[in-house]
Amino acid sequence: MPLALLALAIGAFGIGTTEFVIMGLLPRIAADYGVTIPSAGLLVTGYALGVVIGAPLMTALGTRISRKTMLMLLMGLFVVGNLLSAAAPSFPLMLAGRIVTSLAHGAFFGIGSVVAAELVAPEKKAGAIATMFTGLTVANIVGVPLGTFVGQAVGWRATFAGVAVLGAVGLLGIARLVPALPRPEGAHLRRELTAFRNPQVLLAMAMTVLGFGGVFAAITYIAPMMTNVAGYSEGAVTWLLVLFGVGMFLGNLLGGRYADRRLMPLLYATLGGLAVVLALFTLTAHSKVLAAVTVLLVGALGFATVPPLQKRVLDQAHGAPTLASAVNIGAFNLGNALAAWLGGTVISAGLGYTAPNWVGAVLAAAALVLALWSAALERRAPSAPATVPARVPVHH
Numbered sequence: 001m002p003l004a005l006l007a008l009a010i011g012a013f014g015i016g017t018t019e020f021v022i023m024g025l026l027p028r029i030a031a032d033y034g035v036t037i038p039s040a041g042l043l044v045t046g047y048a049l050g051v052v053i054g055a056p057l058m059t060a061l062g063t064r065i066s067r068k069t070m071l072m073l074l075m076g077l078f079v080v081g082n083l084l085s086a087a088a089p090s091f092p093l094m095l096a097g098r099i100v101t102s103l104a105h106g107a108f109f110g111i112g113s114v115v116a117a118e119l120v121a122p123e124k125k126a127g128a129i130a131t132m133f134t135g136l137t138v139a140n141i142v143g144v145p146l147g148t149f150v151g152q153a154v155g156w157r158a159t160f161a162g163v164a165v166l167g168a169v170g171l172l173g174i175a176r177l178v179p180a181l182p183r184p185e186g187a188h189l190r191r192e193l194t195a196f197r198n199p200q201v202l203l204a205m206a207m208t209v210l211g212f213g214g215v216f217a218a219i220t221y222i223a224p225m226m227t228n229v230a231g232y233s234e235g236a237v238t239w240l241l242v243l244f245g246v247g248m249f250l251g252n253l254l255g256g257r258y259a260d261r262r263l264m265p266l267l268y269a270t271l272g273g274l275a276v277v278l279a280l281f282t283l284t285a286h287s288k289v290l291a292a293v294t295v296l297l298v299g300a301l302g303f304a305t306v307p308p309l310q311k312r313v314l315d316q317a318h319g320a321p322t323l324a325s326a327v328n329i330g331a332f333n334l335g336n337a338l339a340a341w342l343g344g345t346v347i348s349a350g351l352g353y354t355a356p357n358w359v360g361a362v363l364a365a366a367a368l369v370l371a372l373w374s375a376a377l378e379r380r381a382p383s384a385p386a387t388v389p390a391r392v393p394v395h396h
Contacts, residue, residue: 002119007173008112009135011075014166015105016139017147018082019047021163022098024148024237025156027223032156033091037224038344040091043098044220045344048337050099055106055330059323062107067115067181068174074104074111075171082164086157097160105333109133110326118181137252140245140299148238201324203374204312205331211271211309211367213335214278215302217360219244220340222295225353230291240295247299254300255307263308267371270308274301275364281357305367306332339363 022029022043030040062070081101088094116132143166151159218225226232226240251270258266277297284290310328317324342363343356 002177004119004174004177004179005116005131007170007177008071008116008132010166010173011071011078011108011112011170012132012135013139013143014135014163014170015078015108016136017143017166018078018101018160018163019105020140020144020241021147021151021159022047023219023221024144024223024241025151025159026221027227027234028151028156029094033094035091036348037221038348041220041340041344043095044216044340045337046095047098047102048216048333048335048340050102051105051333052330052337054103055110055326055333056323058103058107059110059326062111067111068178070111071108071115071174071178072171074108075167075174077101078104078108079164079167079171082160082167086160086164102333106326106329109136109329113325115178115181119179137245137249140248141242142245144245145238145242148241149235152234152238198316200316200374200378201313203370203377204309204316205328207267207271207367207370207374208309208313208328208331209335209338209367210363210370211274211305211335212302212332213339214274214360214362214364214367215298215339216336217339217343217356217363218278218281218298220336221343221347221353221356225285225356226291229285229353230288232288232291240292243292243296244299247296247301248303251300251303252306255304259307259311263311264371264375266308267305267312268368270301270304271364271368271371274298274305275361275368277301278357278361278364281360282354285354285357335363 026037026040026043029043030037033040058070058074078101081097081099081104084097084100085094086097088097112132147159147163150162222240222244223234223237226237227234232240255266255270277294281291281294281298284294310325313324313328339356339360342359346355346359347353349355
């Protein structure tokens with residue numbers, strides 16, 4: 001594997017860290033700005049909505065310049081956003097910093113996966129893409145817990161400053177190691193938009209919104225839930241996030257292994273299991289041991305849905321997958337935004353810190369219903385043109 005993949009993996013590591021580290025720091029940030037925890041949850045919602053908007057917008061702009069140049073511009077935007085977050089004197093400016101950062105997210109993974117595939121021989125493309133996305137997985141095992149620890153020990157501003165440094169390292173790596181690839185030929189926005197005429201593409205994206213939203217409903221408010229309900233100390237949240245990251249890693253392995261073999265049955269099992277586990281989380285959150293096990297399971301079941309959902313979108317949009325892939329990354333984050341907002345709403349309504357778990361269970365169950373509907377529609381149309389299977393990277 002070429003060294004250029006290391007530069008892309010570092011960028012993915014930084015993006016994964018800044019996206020998820022906010023959960024463990026939410027109470028500190030809320031206290032510093034004098035806002036409620038549900039209001040601080042807007043930092044999650046705003047970031048997610050920024051990805052939803054930025055993924056197709058930046059991907060479309062990226063068709064006009066070389067991919068290397070676009071990747072460098074995206075990492076530069078990422079650095080600026082994190083520096084703004086670190087220095088923000090007010091909550092609105094902090095929110096603005098999160099949104100600026102988020103604009104780089106979807107397009108980086110969409111364009112980066114194409115670049116990774118072009119750097120190696122055809123038979124090694126899937127491995128190259130997976131290597132880049134390893135940075136995202138490792139971020140949730142190492143970067144997020146470490147960032148949470150630093151934020152609690154030194155101050156949350158230091159965490160975002162550190163992530164900005166990571167972004168700068170990724171930018172330099174891309175500049176030095178990624179070859180100057182030509183601007184993509186025949187990449188037209190109008191052609192890419194044709195994929196959205198397929199109802200199965202839209203159904204798959206809706207499953208993405210609801211399924212991953214179920215995960216974020218619970219995880220966005222993990223810090224106040226674990227400290228106020230389960231009885232953990234604030235410092236223990238770091239290790240709970242490690243558990244969540246391990247669950248993500250295991251779920252990615254599971255989803256990646258079986259998505260090519262039994263895609264729809266895998267979705268039924270993971271979405272159904274996620275709905276059940278999230279419903280039980282309202283009870284297990286009152287026990288330290290059971291809460292920890294549940295956090296691991298939420299990570300595993302939630303991220304086991306990612307490979308099949310992304311593959312489903314690419315299979316159904318086989319004629320014009322680039323924009324559909326980027327929009328599906330946005331769909332994951334639309335689910336994050338919806339879930340963070342709904343979770344904050346039920347907490348504000350006085351239903352307690354475990355109430356977001358019920359929200360997550362309902363969202364996951366709704367995704368399961370859509371999966372069953374999608375399969376039923378497919379069975380009724382046996383004469384539809386066969387799709388070309390796609391091997392896709394693991395991403396949320």
